[in-house]
Amino acid sequence: MTKQLLLIDGNSIVFRAFFAMHNQMDKFTNKDGLHTAAIYGFKLMLDHVLQNFKPDAALVAFDAGKVTFRTKMYDDYKGGRNKTPDELTEQIPYVRELIKDSGLHSYALANYEADDIIGTLAKKADDAGYKTLIVTGDRDLTQLASEHTTVAVTHKGVTDTEHYTPVHIEEKLGITPRQIIDMKALMGDSSDNYPGVTKIGEKTALKLVKQFGSVEELYDRIDELKKSKMKEHLLADEAIARQCKTLATILQDAPIKIGLADLTYTGPQKDELVKFYQQMDFKSFLKKMGADDVIGEEDNAQIAPIEYTVLTKDNITELNQLTDEVSFYLEMPEANYHTSPFAGFVVGKDGHWFTSRNMDLLKELPLKNLLTSSKIKKNVFNAKAQIVGLHRLGIDLENINFDLLLASYLLNTNDNSNDLGQVAHEHDYYDVQTDEEVYGKGVKRAVPDDDDVFFSHLANKARAIENLRKDLFKKLDENEQTPLYTNIELPLTRVLAKMEIAGIRVDAQTLKDMGSKLTERLAEIENQIYQEAGEEFNINSTKQLGHILFEKLKLPVIKKTKTGYSTAVDVLEKLADKSPIVEQILEYRQIAKLQSTYITGLLKVIHSSDQKIHTRYLQTLTQTGRLSSVDPNLQNIPVRLPEGRLIRKAFVPSHEGWQIFSSDYSQVELRVLAHITGDKNLQEDFKNGEDIHASTARRIFHLDPDAEIDRNMRRRAKAVNFGIVYGISDYGLAQRIHVSRAEAHEFIQNYFHEFPGVKKYINDTIEFARKNGYVETITHRRRYLPDIHAKSFSKRSFAERTAMNTPIQGSAADIIKIAMIHMQDELEKRHLKTKMLLQIHDELVFEAPKEEIPVLSTLVPKVMDSAVKLDVPLKVESKYGDTWYDLKK
């Protein structure tokens, strides 16, 4: 039997793992605040490799430090690299512990890189007849590929690898592995920071290597090259090329003090690993280990077995045993529950699970009565989806007790997955898989035909809901969030369901007429733009547009993005006087946006059955407690610009003789700020019914109490007020109101001097977040801020700004949610025909019969301004009209 050796490039894999998980770094912090993404990624890679390759010997090689024989030869070797982030450095010792506990050896050697250790051992292994697998994130190591040595280079993430063998390299590049060194010597390496020959890149290097075979041979036969710039460069840079070849060559005879005999792979040390995973908070690995011992390594074998009864017309009376409390789950495979097909359902309690694909059974009395009963408690996942889904089937789901999704969101807004399995896993419950695991993803996603697979999954879901209920209720209680759940979020779910089901009538013809006009106008501007540009191009492509503006027309570059020139509004506005094309582009953008997002976009989502749009409000998504609206988003219908505002003409009442009625809170966030901070001056201004931006201007610009406030001053003060709520910086304010940074700084200083309570609040809140790791709103809604301790200035600053903003924005969200619940109660209690249709953060939109308008005019403001009792009054303004566009006081 051939012996097998596994060699892992520790540094490069750790790097890869760290950056692969970088975007979800928050998730990878253990309870001590240690970042664990790289450790986790390393472990994933290790598992993946060991699944396919069973080594007899294994080693993870690390760099010993910055100084190596290469830096001694070439000062700038690996120069210019960014400093390794602290969040990564802190993980290295733990990665080494993981390696040890996993039964692998690790090794570093002063003066040499990990590459050289790997090269040397690969050579020894080759000589001793081993089969070797090298795992790395660095293409350079592919030069080590040989008949017995394969180099696996991570492709994307850490488990997706490309295997380099001599054959693969021949196919890909047409050269041998050793010739990769010559290629690199000629082209240089920007990440290792050595130059290669001037003007020679990958293409030319490859050509030369194929022609001559090696750098040495190339210089021996350089006369064969015709006179050219390239030849001049080659001759001029000969010394560099030869030196780069040495730099690029991985040693195969480094003076390492270990041999193959020292590398025996012993397999994982389970007890140690369990302790380690516990320390790291790696719950899923822990679970896997526990299950591995008893059941084996099958993925789904982890899940505790479950029994279920397939429900039929004949046995449906068995449901009559369920009299106090059940878990229920209606499976709708598509995200949009207004239109999704129904795949099946499960109902039951305490090990008795009844499931079926037959939706007709829901209409059978034993089940229908159970669902509509106000006596029997229902425990569900995503109550709103269940209410809407069952409503489509003619069933009113009553007495919802526990919503796993909602409770989980309140406990931690970061756990905002809409997948039951994932949410369960967040709470350390693993006896249910995710939908992706069972149904697949992308085009392959489908509810399985196999009844047992599907029904087991449904039963697992119902069981998960039941098993997590107590635990989550307890956690809500510990966080003082039970009233938030019971009195606000859960009742709100029902209100939102009603609004979504009601939908808002949208007149397609109005949109189409506007669309034709826009199309015409768009064609005109398009032509003007092509004229100015002197050629046709895709105006929607920022890349092509950037080329035209900044290269062809040579307009000054104001701002760059990661990938090219910025062409955003603020940039174009600064260029407006340079060329007429700029204004044409601005107009084109404005109209194109209306056309694509609001004309075609909305037309696509009008239901043909009722001419209405039924949005979905996401109640468990935002970090602050606001709602969001999708499919379509009805919270960003144009209003600011007159052209866009016309879109609102298409939003009409659904009955003849009805009108649209709307009420909004004025300056609710600033009022919340006044309340939360307890600032006496700010509170006084609101209590006196002042125009708050004007009175702010008066204070921060030190004006007389009866002085005229000109528009510009009020505008600036308004910007300062907004800035305060968002966590201001002088730079940001200066940008926004076009003043110098020094002036902006002075405005802010004046503000804090005039409103000392606000200043104190900001400091206290950041302090609270540092101490507790979270901030909260007036209803104890929480947002965790792990980055409050980040070493990176910008991350930490961001966390600090959100720390102060979230209680403001979130409390405002709390207030309108309470108002919505009260409002819906009032509408029902008074038997009004009026329907609440939309919520836009500080605004509620209704449709109402004309005769109810006078009632609403007093009722809605009364309900809204009395939703909570703050230290300052809340102010509500109402408007109504024949369409959403025509609203008037």
Add this chain to the structure above:
DNA sequence: GGTCTCACG
């Protein structure tokens, strides 16, 4: 799938 831009509060 990521990036850019732009619509709203």
Add this chain to the structure above:
DNA sequence: ACGTACGTGAGACCT
């Protein structure tokens, strides 16, 4: 010296 205001969703392009 850092890098620059909070919260969202959607369409278009490009890799």
